[in-house]
Amino acid sequence: MRHSILALALASLTLGACSTVVETVQGPQLAPIGYPAQLVPVTQAYTTVPEPRSASANSLWRTGARAFFGDQRARQIGDILTVNIDIDDQAQTSNTTSRSRSNDITGGISNFFGLENSLGRAFPGGFDPQNLVGVEGQSNANGTGSVSRSEKVSLTIAAVVTDILSNGNLVIQGRQEVRTNREVRELTVAGIVRPEDISSANTIAHTQIAEARISYGGRGDISRVQSTPAAQSLVERFSPF
Known part of the structure; x- marks a missing residue:
């Protein structure tokens, strides 16, 4: 069993190394297009697309329309809505801490099994049982x-409704990737929205998303050069000094 685990770990490291080498040579690759269920670990369900109704030439029903007078805002699993992300935050914090402590402890004994005189002869500099133990300590800390x-x-991103909660709120997830030369820009968004907050244009602001998870970053040559080396990160993370 132990040999199997070691072999699996070695295979994983080998595949990871190969992937890193390929990305270094060819540049970062875009992720495959798929249902974004990996962003939020919830049970997903898929709905089948109904067959379009047939209509005659003079019919008011448009082929492929989901409803005639219905609301076109996202409300079902698989529907798409637009998320407008407009973040403009500023924060300033300043803290100063100063701490100092000093300890001085002195103790002695009057009798030590009758060996007070013998201990005095053992120490050429003299022996004082009243000052047998002395401890001093001092600590200072400034931060x-x-x-x-x-x-x-x-930014603006399209998200998909992946689940409907028992109270009617919608769980949404969205992912967007853009590759420019050897750098991939990634944008992901996930959270819970109320159907009432979705505008008539089928859009919603990021401030109206509960439990919002917004990630904006990239991967590629520039990101790799700007990142801290792995060994240095481990040292800074676990160093006790």
Whole structure:
């Protein structure tokens, strides 16, 4: 069993190394298009697309329309809506901490099994049983920290309704990838929305998404050069000093 686990781990490392080598040579590859169920671990369900109704030439019913007077906003699993992301946040924090402590402990004994005189002869410098134990300690700590952050993101992404909660709220997920030369920009969004917050244009703002998970980043040559090496990250993470 142990040999099987070691072989599986070695195979995983080999595949990961091969993938890294291929990405280094050919650049990052786009992920396959699929139902975005991996963003939020929920039970997914798929609905079948109904067959379009046949209509005569003079019919008011348009072939392929889902409803005649119905609301076209996303409300069913598989429907698509547009998420407008407009983040403009600023934060500044400054903290200063100073701490100092000093300890001085002195103790002695009056009798030590009748060996006080013998211990005095053993120490050429003299022996004082009243000052047998002495402990001194001092510690100082000073810390200063500051945070100055400014973030601004303005993006638009299409998301898919992946689940409907028991109270009618919708679970949405969306992912977008754009490749430019050897760099891939990734944008993901997931969360819970109320059907009432979806506008008539089938759009919703990111501030109306509960449990919002928004990720914007990239991978490729530039991101790899800017990132901290793995060995240095491990040292900084687990160093006790």
